[in-house]
Amino acid sequence: MNPxxxxxxxxxxxxxxxxxxxxxKCLGCxxxxxxxxxxxxxxxxxxxxxxxxxDFDRHxxxxxxxxxxxxxxxxxxxxxxxxxxxxxxxxxxxxLPLEAVVWLxxxxxxxxxxxxxxQQKVGIRLFFKNDGQNPSASFKDxxxxxxxxxxxxxxQSGILSNVLxxxxxxxxxxxxxxxxxxxxxxxxxxxVLLPHGKVTPQQLSQPLGxxxxxxxxxxxxxxxxxxxxxxxENYNVALLNSKNAWRILGQESYSYEIAQDFSYDTxxxxxxxxxxxxxNITAVMNGFLKFFRIGIINALPKIIGVQSDHASPxxxxxxxxxxxxxxxxxxxxxxxxAQAAMIGNPVSMPRVIRxxxxxxxxxxxxxxxxxxxxxxxxxxxxxxxxxHGNIVCTHGGESLAGLVTARQQGLVTDxxxxxxxxxxxxxKFSNFQQMYFENAFPAHYxxxxxxxxxxxxxxxxxxxxxxxxxxxxxxxxxMTTFVRKTADEIANRLGLKRTKQ
Ligand SMILES: *Cc1c(COP(=O)(O)O)cnc(C)c1O
Ligand SMILES: [Zn+2]
Numbered sequence: 105m106n107p108x109x110x111x112x113x114x115x116x117x118x119x120x121x122x123x124x125x126x127x128x129k130c131l132g133c134x135x136x137x138x139x140x141x142x143x144x145x146x147x148x149x150x151x152x153x154x155x156x157x158x159d160f161d162r163h164x165x166x167x168x169x170x171x172x173x174x175x176x177x178x179x180x181x182x183x184x185x186x187x188x189x190x191x192x193x194x195x196x197x198x199x200l201p202l203e204a205v206v207w208l209x210x211x212x213x214x215x216x217x218x219x220x221x222x223q224q225k226v227g228i229r230l231f232f233k234n235d236g237q238n239p240s241a242s243f244k245d246x247x248x249x250x251x252x253x254x255x256x257x258x259x260q261s262g263i264l265s266n267v268l269x270x271x272x273x274x275x276x277x278x279x280x281x282x283x284x285x286x287x288x289x290x291x292x293x294x295x296v297l298l299p300h301g302k303v304t305p306q307q308l309s310q311p312l313g314x315x316x317x318x319x320x321x322x323x324x325x326x327x328x329x330x331x332x333x334x335x336x337e338n339y340n341v342a343l344l345n346s347k348n349a350w351r352i353l354g355q356e357s358y359s360y361e362i363a364q365d366f367s368y369d370t371x372x373x374x375x376x377x378x379x380x381x382x383x384n385i386t387a388v389m390n391g392f393l394k395f396f397r398i399g400i401i402n403a404l405p406k407i408i409g410v411q412s413d414h415a416s417p418x419x420x421x422x423x424x425x426x427x428x429x430x431x432x433x434x435x436x437x438x439x440x441x442a443q444a445a446m447i448g449n450p451v452s453m454p455r456v457i458r459x460x461x462x463x464x465x466x467x468x469x470x471x472x473x474x475x476x477x478x479x480x481x482x483x484x485x486x487x488x489x490x491x492h493g494n495i496v497c498t499h500g501g502e503s504l505a506g507l508v509t510a511r512q513q514g515l516v517t518d519x520x521x522x523x524x525x526x527x528x529x530x531x532k533f534s535n536f537q538q539m540y541f542e543n544a545f546p547a548h549y550x551x552x553x554x555x556x557x558x559x560x561x562x563x564x565x566x567x568x569x570x571x572x573x574x575x576x577x578x579x580x581x582x583m584t585t586f587v588r589k590t591a592d593e594i595a596n597r598l599g600l601k602r603t604k605q
Contacts, residue, residue, distance in 0.1 A: 215231050236526055297332050440479060
């Protein structure tokens, strides 16, 4: 379509122009800091930061219904910079010129309604938003697109001349950072720190394939995070963990897309998110808050954060009902199948505390809850989801287990409609499915396979006939016999009856 084909009221807003008054805002002392620097904590008080647009309320000049039209029509443009998270440019990086946007196919992930049978099992209407269908197969690409577009802008405008991107990772952050860094070669290079033996082989293959320097550290993610913080404080590197507030901005697109996917009617909607370092739940809350404030959505969805009982510091914090008596304490994690969320000291905890409070206040009632699930529940629900035509990894299973738990506790009711964050593709974590099928979980996971969910390949061998394994090719009667006998054997195992004699 040509710009002139779009409705007149949409035309002037179709392609966004840079604007806004962006600053880093400290969550500890409220100080603001220059946005054109690489900054991760407040230089005065060391707290984490969020990015704020001091001119945000200018968006009120456009009424909610017109904003909805703008975003819906933008979907049909063929401008790569507006195909991903920057479809919501005014809410994600309003001061960013579109020439700086790095788009590798992230965003716009499908919301897929669960099969009727699965919905029946769970008891409420539910959808998966498949963020495993992002380029590096996890939601992390949303935040990386934002952080690396920013880095690209700083390079293009001469503020930086080259960048070494570093991150600590439970696997998916490094996969994503390495991908975007490789795209911006030669001025950007990357180095990632992983806990040795605690990422899956698939996740490890990703930064290796993208050419990152990969370092493995003895310990868990929290230890890697400390090393990477030491690096970012003492060397000239760009930190790409979600401590980097640009990551949060990009991940807010998850909420904007849900709003759009449900035609901006967010009443009775419940969004379920697994929590690790707590960057994602921070972004999900902030995204809905921004759209609500401008009148683009009509209600703040309920948000259910989920943690495994092997790594549940956020759940422990909210377990205390009296907000005045809540105290945050890091925990020592135990091995978890939700390995990307195996974090005892979430960097974004101060953001969660601040935003959950703001969220509940804006909603006029409590809307943010955190539940805890077991390793067994995570595995059982992951496998159950996939047996009903989904592609969830252990963390998507954690979301589903969390929804079931929340329903049992009365936090969601039968009128609610749930959107589950399927944060990564199941193939990244297929080793846990394999351990389940082979009953090979080390005891400390506490996972016992339900035989009804176990599956295994069956080797088909018919005794007394030649097979392609004996010789390179079979031919003539030997081939005919092999094909017929093997087909008959499979039909027999499947209980099929012959229709042709
Ligand atoms: C990173 C990650 C999480 C946890 O997200 P946080 O922002 O760290 O809370 C959950 N699931 C997957 C697959 C992840 O990669
Ligand atoms: Zn401060």
